[in-house]
Amino acid sequence: MKLLRVGAKGAEKPAILDADGTYRDLSGVVGDIAGTALTPEGLANIRAADIAMLPKLDGNSRIGPCVGNVGKFICVGLNYADHAAESGMAVPTEPVLFMKATSAIVGPNDDVIIPKNAIKPDWEVELGIIIGKEARYVDEANALDHVAGYCVVNDVSERHFQTERSGQWVKGKSADTFGPIGPWMVTADEITDPQNLSMFLEVDGHRYQNGSTKTMVFGVRHLVHYISQFMSLQPGDIITTGTPPGVGMGIKPEPVWLKPGNVMHLGIEGLGEQRQMTKAYSA
Known part of the structure; x- marks a missing residue:
């Protein structure tokens, strides 16, 4: 999977890149690409989502840092x-x-x-x-x-x-x-x-x-x-x-x-x- 965060600084939405290169909104699946979402269980939860049914995000939107709330x-x-x-x-x-x-x-x-x-x-x-x-x-x-x-x-x-x-x-x-x-x-x-x-x-x-x-x-x-x-x-x-x-x-x-x-x-x-x-x- 290719996971990213899309939107204005401080207001990025979690997203996944689908097979066609479209940004799909993961907001209904995970709060952010951060912390527990990156654990094996968190990634399994994202994999289980029906990507094709997720809302599309504007492909011209700003791409934020790919991980939020980095600790170290x-x-x-x-x-x-x-x-x-x-x-x-x-x-x-x-x-x-x-x-x-x-x-x-x-x-x-x-x-x-x-x-x-x-x-x-x-x-x-x-x-x-x-x-x-x-x-x-x-x-x-x-x-x-x-x-x-x-x-x-x-x-x-x-x-x-x-x-x-x-x-x-x-x-x-x-x-x-x-x-x-x-x-x-x-x-x-x-x-x-x-x-x-x-x-x-x-x-x-x-x-x-x-x-x-x-x-x-x-x-x-x-x-x-x-x-x-x-x-x-x-x-x-x-x-x-x-x-x-x-x-x-x-x-x-x-x-x-x-x-x-x-x-x-x-x-x-x-x-x-x-x-x-x-x-x-x-x-």
């Missing part, structure tokens, strides 16, 4: 060896974890606002894991049982804030609009192998990132297992799993940074595409 937005850094190399950093021996503020989350095609005092705004196409079943100290062999589905994430970053302003990376990752997710959550049963998905990102039509999840240092199964050793994972939590090479800071001979008026276009095989315009912050 967990990020994995340097999880592609070639991205670590372009960043001038060693490949980690254990996953590098940091958090992204949930207030950064926006829809897949919403504008990305470059924050005040930004110097080095950058892009990162990433595979997002959406948790559907509580995970606490799970074995790696059973880790995928806790995954509800997957989505596209643009882990927008401000590198000056991230690496030159001291402290943790979170300050360079958490500006409002720095977390586009969607367009939809694709349930795990539709993704045969999350470690074999092609991915890309373009800025103004120029392709900078062209990679595959097969080159992850730590795969989906290991990440869910590993993170659950340090914190419980709850339905609706999102893990974004790192980016392949081609980010702006890695461009030679000079880095390329986002500026107002750029258009980012990105996608992952089987998970859909996003398109955002960058705009300057305005009070």
Whole structure:
């Protein structure tokens, strides 16, 4: 299933994409694409609905973030060896974890606002894991049982804030609009192998990132297992799993940074595409 949320910001309706690409309103089936709706029981309830009988929604409506009320937005850094190399950093021996503020989350095609005092705004196409079943100290062999589905994430970053302003990376990752997710959550049963998905990102039509999840240092199964050793994972939590090479800071001979008026276009095989315009912050 492809589950999404459609409508104005703060008033999104839960929806499902039918076989013809039509948005069908799930409001009579589930309150939101969030929390308990993402559990195995919640997804079974959605599967049991007669999709063809659900009301149609306007196909031109705004698509919101594919998951509502996200509890934790967990990020994995340097999880592609070639991205670590372009960043001038060693490949980690254990996953590098940091958090992204949930207030950064926006829809897949919403504008990305470059924050005040930004110097080095950058892009990162990433595979997002959406948790559907509580995970606490799970074995790696059973880790995928806790995954509800997957989505596209643009882990927008401000590198000056991230690496030159001291402290943790979170300050360079958490500006409002720095977390586009969607367009939809694709349930795990539709993704045969999350470690074999092609991915890309373009800025103004120029392709900078062209990679595959097969080159992850730590795969989906290991990440869910590993993170659950340090914190419980709850339905609706999102893990974004790192980016392949081609980010702006890695461009030679000079880095390329986002500026107002750029258009980012990105996608992952089987998970859909996003398109955002960058705009300057305005009070």
